[in-house]
Amino acid sequence: MLDRSGQVLTRIWCLYEIWQTVRRRGTRALRVLAAALDVGELRRVWGDLDVERAQVGARTHWQQQRVVQAHACADRLRRHG
Numbered sequence: 001m002l003d004r005s006g007q008v009l010t011r012i013w014c015l016y017e018i019w020q021t022v023r024r025r026g027t028r029a030l031r032v033l034a035a036a037l038d039v040g041e042l043r044r045v046w047g048d049l050d051v052e053r054a055q056v057g058a059r060t061h062w063q064q065q066r067v068v069q070a071h072a073c074a075d076r077l078r079r080h081g
Contacts, residue, residue: 002034006045012054016066019073027080049074 001008008014021030034042051071 002032002037002042002045004037004041004045006048009045009049010053010055012051012067012070015049015051015054015070015074018077019066019070022073022077027077046077049078 018030032042034045037045051067051074054067054070
């Protein structure tokens with residue numbers, strides 16, 4: 001569930017799951033539960049997405065690779081979103 005602050009989009013694992021959905025099934029398969037947000041708020045939350053600031057504990061090599069991949073996905077979503 002996406003809130004007004006976009007908290008879920010600050011967690012690297014959530015971003016990784018978004019990336020995997022888009023990568024495997026395309027953008028049309030992505031579903032966002034954002035009932036409390038109007039269109040302007042939704043655009044702002046997605047527009048503020050910054051994978052490099054995403055929160056994660058001590059990063060393993062695997063997690064670092066996923067950060068890079070998720071960042072590329074976020075860039076594609078912004079361009080085609």
